[in-house]
Amino acid sequence: MSNGHFYPVGIPGQPWGPEERAAWLARQIKHRSYADDVLSAIDKLRNRFDVTEYGATDYATEHFSLLVVRSRDWRDDLPLMIVTGGVHGYETSGVHGALQFLEQHASDYAGKANLLVVPCVSPWAYERIHRWNPNALDPNRNFVKHSPAGESAALVDLLEPLRDRALMHIDLHETTDSDESEFRPALASRDGKPFEPGEIPDGFYLVDDADQPQPEFQRFVIDAVAKVTHIAPADARDEIIGSPLLMPGVIKFPVKKWNLCAGITNARYATTTEVYPDSPRATPQQCNDAQVAAIRAAIDFALAHP
Template sequence: MLSSGTYPIGTPGQAWGDAERATWLARQVRRRSYVDDVASAIDRLRDRFDVAPYGQLDYPPEQFELFAVRSRNWDHALPIVLVTGGVHGYETSGVHGALRFLERHAKDYAGRVNLLAAPCVSPWAYERIHRWNPLALDPNRSFREDSPAPESAALLRLVAPLRDNVLVHVDLHETTDSDESEFRPALAARDGVPFEPGEIPDGFYVVGDSENPQTEFQQALIAAVAKVTHIAPADAKGEIIGSTVVAPGVINYPLKRLGLCAGITNAPYTTTTEVYPDSPRATPDQCNAAQAAAVCAAIDFALARASR
């Protein structure tokens, strides 16, 4: 077992204080552009959607405008589909998979659902290719009342008026090799606990809600994505990332209790997608396509059930 002392910041067994967080922040380097990669792509959607800011992140000397994309002819008689990406900014296909869905597939659902998308919830982390925000907080453990993470708080405000009317919420994520090499060791060091090595699953999988598992729904996403890229197998314990596999490529978490993004509405159909971009069997384009396919499958399943 590795200890948190193997991480270059902090003292083993002691949670970080302000000095350690400052040291960590000073090590973060901007590696790509939110404006060039994401905001410009969102801007190109303005001829088909209503695009508007839903918040601003102030991380001096930087500021980031957060954008939501909505169906232009919003019809209160139609169900709402929420798509979120980039809650963890380093998970690239979460952002670009959401954009791909909007660019290529959203037209297929015009007049059938109201679409609301937040393609990049964490732009600072997108630029640094990181999991946390500058406060060393994980936005995807911070979706709760009085959230300490500005990214999470802004999305909660956006969704609050709609949370009881959402039919489907698909939150797009990745599981990467850096989870094991950087982010989980950093988490252990930050919290002053031992780091216990895990296993990165090779392939796509989904995380349902243990309080509302909807296994058939999750399996429909797996079946659709299997046509695009490979599905992660269970490990020798019958698990994926420490959770029991309840169907091929499907595990469950208590979404709301953990403060996860997929739990921010009362939608009957919710899922967190996970692709593995570091696999030798998957390309970045496949990862983006898998995310878009999952969104389409989620909407198709929910609409088919609603029409029964």
Template sequence: MMTLSSYPIGTPGTPWGVMEKATWLSRQNRKRSYEADVVNVIDRLRGRFDVSQYGQLDYAGEEYPLYAIRSRDWRDDLPVMLVTGGVHGYETSGAHGALQFVDQHAADYAGRANLLVAPCVSPWGYERIHRWNPQAIDPNRSFHADSPAQESAALMALVAPLKDRVLMHIDLHETTDSDESEFRPALAARDGKSSEPGEIPDGFYLVDDSENPQPEFQQAIIEAVARVTHIAPADANGEIIGSKVVAPGVIEYPLKKLHLCAGITNARYTSTTEVYPDSPRATPQQCNDAQVAAVRAAIDFALA
């Protein structure tokens, strides 16, 4: 049943203005450290990989350098594999899984592929454990020309020279219980829309590109992840988060039309992972391991 959002900020049915966004922002507090959790880990990788700063966010005097990690033996004749994490800052295993992949497995692809990893696209959101940036903008709906999200614009600028050379892009996400308790109600309130109670799937799933579906590629990732954590079943309607399940653990979105991160290149193979960290059957380490398994399977399939 559709209901007007009872979110504590704003007037039901009326989109937020400057005042409502300022009220929302005043309630967002730092809960963890990007520097401690992400930047320090990147610094430890500098001896083995090329690390570059591709942008800097400045929010009310808080500065966040944005880092990318590349294969040291970059060769123009090799395919490019793009891994992005932390587009939604609250989705912890996206950032941590990307870094764990680089640390443990990136060297395995030396001489076979060029790896480009942007492990934490939204550091402000990472620190606040939030989906949006300080302007109450979702970076993962903002990958388009003249993007209002600095996070999205910076990543697009990084990737632009390689847009046609990327063979595979995997974007690492999570679906959490807070999607239903906080983020969807906040979205409805922000936009002055009604909200409909949804169901959070218990387990891992993938989002393929409905404009360029690659079912065998998605299946290879699902098979690899199933050895680490459980795959989300379809709900009673045969759906996951309101989208038809097209194969076990796989739904589809039009990536470019929705301005999603996984649509920023012309890669043949694209996927968005969705780990479920709130499951009683999954630990934080399992969630990171699932992201790593997904990245490895995606690269291996693309290379094969």
């Protein structure tokens, strides 16, 4: 270890081995309860929705049930809309926005669409307020069959039979100040690369699929969210987090090539939300509301353009 390194774990220029990963894991502290915050909220939905365990993760002595919430009036002739949150456990409004949508609005789509909602993909990381799982793996770069990340493998297995039936998939995320202070430095250290500081955008934005862009869909969602919270402006290079701006509040990634959650299925309409919870212009409730507005707009647009 080097005291002059940009991250407390690792040696400059050397990827982490087992010793460094163990040192990193020892630094992780449980800050909140998946059972209290998420499972208890899902339990309250059981009288209106079908709730099942689609998998589980076991880390040391900790067992986490992975739950999916589905429309009770599921019909094969209805379009399928997928909502995922908590792929990165520290991105709080993704989890609580999905739960808020289920509690307040999901019933509005009864008889119109099949809803499949996974509020918290990564429970261990939710409790640690972290991006990675305990193996220092980012679930959102590992959504492949037989993934080394158990959280990712379980979700891929759940959605695999529905790959060609999904019409819309919205994956709920946040971009936080800790991306720049903790998670990007940790990533660079883990991979033995130099850390290059970036810029955190102040506001909400979306990530489109570079290989199947849907600009009108993205614009519709952005317009809906703009009524709830502010949209992130481009930086001086006309970019957001290093990606060129396609339109106000929208960038694009090759989601399938990068094994991102929004690319698991072949949904025609796919997007990844990014909320900025550290903004002085947004409260935690506004962040949740922005996620809910995005979900509702995404479903509404897909229903209107099947």
